[in-house]
Amino acid sequence: MKNILKKVIKPFLPAYEVVCTNYQIIPGLPVSKNQSRHLFDKGASKEAKEFYGKVISSDFTRNMAPVEVHLRVAGFTIKKTNIGPVEELKQFKVVA
Secondary structure, X not given: OHHHHHHHHHHHOOEEEEEEEEEEOOOOOOEEXXXXXXXXXXXXXXXXXXXXXXXXXXXXXXXXXXXXXXXXXXXXXXXXXXXOOHXXXXXXXXXX
């Protein structure tokens, strides 16, 4: 009975995604950014939150600074982390 209920409700649950934006700074050139998205199934909140925590706590992510990481649900950002001077970089001309 529980499995049937989960199958009925699952299509109506929101989809989760983790968006990681890396900013590259080269003197004399505009700031460039690179986005990577990691999509999760509908209702996979636990997996998405675990992945978000791993990305933030990773030494690799901290060495790539400046990095901006978002946890999004149905297009809305629920958690956001900036590593490095991201806010200052957004004021400059950014090339995607």
